[in-house]
Every structure is written in structure tokens, then in C-alpha cells.
Amino acid sequence: MKLRMGVEVVIATPGRLLDVLENRYLLLNQCTYVILDEADRMLDMGFEPDVQKVLEYMPATNLKPDTEEFDNEEALMKGFATREKYRQTVMFTATMSSAIERLARQYLRRPAVVHIGSVGKPTERVEQMVYMIPEDRKRKKLVEVLESQFQPPIIIFVNQKKGADMLAKGLVKLGFHPTVLHGGKGQDAREYALQALKAVPA
Incomplete structure (x- = not known):
């Protein structure tokens, strides 16, 4: 209409x-x-x-x-x-x-290209560490990293909504306080997740 x-x-x-x-x-x-x-x-x-x-x-x-x-x-x-x-x-x-x-x-006709940051590499403020491990050891390695190397707030990216929900449930059982943010959540839940992340003291 x-x-x-x-x-x-x-x-x-x-x-x-x-x-x-x-x-x-x-x-x-x-x-x-x-x-x-x-x-x-x-x-x-x-x-x-x-x-x-x-x-x-x-x-x-x-x-x-x-x-x-x-x-x-x-x-x-x-x-x-x-x-x-x-x-x-x-x-x-x-x-x-x-x-x-x-x-x-x-x-596009004679396009102008705008790059955010450097092409092909992370910004100077980003440190990258890559762990090559089998699928069945990923969860254990993630917990080790969370417990030993970094302070909250922490963002974990996954490739599926279901995977995000399952990971969050697992982390809750281990004593962590995660919040989940993805397209399957309602707007209220997404806003709550963002506010919860922002509220964590750096």
C-alpha cells in the first residue's frame, strides 16, 4: 500500500x-x-x-x-x-x-574508493593471534583465553545464531555473564545486549 x-x-x-x-x-x-x-x-x-x-x-x-x-x-x-x-x-x-x-x-563509473584503515592489515591498535586447532578443542581453548588473557568487555563472533545461543548457555554454566546479540532477537533484547556490553567497566 x-x-x-x-x-x-x-x-x-x-x-x-x-x-x-x-x-x-x-x-x-x-x-x-x-x-x-x-x-x-x-x-x-x-x-x-x-x-x-x-x-x-x-x-x-x-x-x-x-x-x-x-x-x-x-x-x-x-x-x-x-x-x-x-x-x-x-x-x-x-x-x-x-x-x-x-x-x-x-x-559504477570511475568510482571513488574509500578505505577505513589500512587495506589488507589490521589497524595499529589491533593485535591478531591465530590458533590453529581442531574443531573439538575450540570451546576449551576459548575458555582458556577468556580466563587467562583478556579483561571484559569481550566480543565473540560466531557464524550462526544457534551457535551464539549455545555458546552463551555454555559460558553461563562456567560462571561467565554473556549477553547474545543477533538478528533473531527482538529489538528490546538487542538494545539490552548493547547496553549490557557498554555498562561493563573497561
């Missing part, structure tokens, strides 16, 4: 957005600003074809010409206050894989 009434911003997953485009609930004729957030995760999850199809629904006429003339600020700003302005596409990604670079080359 909101799409039919007209909206200024649409936030969507690639598959759902493609669905409403194919069913003509939404037109992108006037869209001139595109943000691809977590582009690396979308490609890892197999959404590259959907992303490409969505971008194909954008009018080709608002793509900036790939010529040196349009590196000129005056040329770029010429139609900015009108509907004839060029599309701006922004990609946020934690990693720049070959698939991401391919997507960038296909849909």
Missing part, C-alpha cells in the same frame, strides 16, 4: 525488491541514488543475479557517461536540481572480493 501511495526511500532485500519490480508494484524511473549495503554478504549468499536484475530496472539514461569529460564537476552538477541528474551508486562492503570488483566495474 505504501509503495502505491509513493515513497521517497525503499529499503529492501534483493529478492523481495525484484519481486515487487516484476509485479509492477514499484518503478525506479525516478530513482537516482542507490546504496548496496553489505554487498559482500549479499554476493556470498548468492544474491548477485538478483542485484544485477534490480539494477537493470534503473533507467540507463541516468548512468553517468564513462568519459573524462564527466570527471568535470560542472558537467556532473549540470542537472543536479532537476530530474535529469545522474545516478549515484554507493557500495558498502567489508571485503573487496573479485565478485564485488566485477559488480563495481559493471555498474
Whole structure:
């Protein structure tokens, strides 16, 4: 209903957005600003074809010409206050894989790349230690590290929601006080988890 009434911003997953485009609930004729957030995760999850199809629904006429003339600020700003302005596409990604670079080359015109920190290495304030151990020894090693090397607050990243919940239960039994934060939690629970982490004295 909101799409039919007209909206200024649409936030969507690639598959759902493609669905409403194919069913003509939404037109992108006037869209001139595109943000691809977590582009690396979308490609890892197999959404590259959907992303490409969505971008194909954008009018080709608002793509900036790939010529040196349009590196000129005056040329770029010429139609900015009108509907004839060029599309701006922004990609946020934690990693720049070959698939991401391919997507960038296909849909971006002379892109500006902004790196946060140094490419390919951690910031100077980060110390990395890698332990190569079998799967069945991971939990024991984690507890050793938690007990001997670091002071709270500590953040542990896992690859599945279920794994986060199971790890938290195990740590509670060992006397730790963890809080869990993932997409399966409600907004109240997530806010509580963030506040609990912030409240731990450094």
C-alpha cells in the first residue's frame, strides 16, 4: 500500500525488491541514488543475479557517461536540481572480493574508493593471534583465553545464531555473564545486549 501511495526511500532485500519490480508494484524511473549495503554478504549468499536484475530496472539514461569529460564537476552538477541528474551508486562492503570488483566495474563509473584503515592489515591498535586447532578443542581453548588473557568487555563472533545461543548457555554454566546479540532477537533484547556490553567497566 505504501509503495502505491509513493515513497521517497525503499529499503529492501534483493529478492523481495525484484519481486515487487516484476509485479509492477514499484518503478525506479525516478530513482537516482542507490546504496548496496553489505554487498559482500549479499554476493556470498548468492544474491548477485538478483542485484544485477534490480539494477537493470534503473533507467540507463541516468548512468553517468564513462568519459573524462564527466570527471568535470560542472558537467556532473549540470542537472543536479532537476530530474535529469545522474545516478549515484554507493557500495558498502567489508571485503573487496573479485565478485564485488566485477559488480563495481559493471555498474559504477570511475568510482571513488574509500578505505577505513589500512587495506589488507589490521589497524595499529589491533593485535591478531591465530590458533590453529581442531574443531573439538575450540570451546576449551576459548575458555582458556577468556580466563587467562583478556579483561571484559569481550566480543565473540560466531557464524550462526544457534551457535551464539549455545555458546552463551555454555559460558553461563562456567560462571561467565554473556549477553547474545543477533538478528533473531527482538529489538528490546538487542538494545539490552548493547547496553549490557557498554555498562561493563573497561
